[in-house]
Each structure stands twice: as structure tokens, then as C-alpha cells.
Amino acid sequence: MVINYQGKSYFKILSGEKLILLNPEDQRSFKNAIAVINTIYNPKTQNTNDLKNEETPFQINHQGEYDIKDIKI
Numbered sequence: 001m002v003i004n005y006q007g008k009s010y011f012k013i014l015s016g017e018k019l020i021l022l023n024p025e026d027q028r029s030f031k032n033a034i035a036v037i038n039t040i041y042n043p044k045t046q047n048t049n050d051l052k053n054e055e056t057p058f059q060i061n062h063q064g065e066y067d068i069k070d071i072k073i
Contacts, residue, residue, distance in 0.1 A: 009040065018071060021057070033057040035068050 004012045011022040012029070019033045023040055030036065037060045058068045066073040 018069065020071070020073075030057055034071070035060060035066070035073065037073070 001013065001015045004014070006012060006025070008025070009023040010025055013020040013022065020035045020037065021029060021033050022037045024030070024036060024038075035058045058066070060066060060073065
């Protein structure tokens with residue numbers, strides 16, 4: 001597992017081919033991500049209507065337990 005600090009409160013978590021984003025700055029980084037976790041409101045990442053279906057990651061905006069593509073969050 002590789003955890004990269006991207007600045008402010010933005011982290012990329014990579015394990016093999018699976019990428020999870022924590023508080024991304026904008027939608028440009030959504031490519032290849034399977035999940036996006038937002039702990040703070042960011043209007044630049046909330047609207048995913050502009051992305052194609054295969055590029056749209058699962059959005060997590062509330063607390064809870066999630067099972068996404070064999071990853072438990």
C-alpha cells in the first residue's frame with residue numbers, strides 16, 4: 001500500500017491497481033479511482049455528471065461502512 005500526501009487534506013491511497021482518493025482538490029484526479037472519500041465539502045468534486053460512467057468513482061460523503069470492489073471502507 002502506498003499513501004501519497006498531495007497537499008492540504010488531499011491523500012491518494014494506492015494498493016495494487018486500486019486507487020482511493022481522500023479529499024481530492026478537483027475531478028481531474030478521478031481517473032482510475034474506485035472511490036472518493038470527502039470529509040470536507042468541496043464543490044469542485046461533488047458534481048460528477050460531466051464524467052463518463054466508467055470514469056465515475058464511488059462517492060463517499062457520509063460516515064458508514066462501504067464495500068466497493070472487494071475493498072471494505
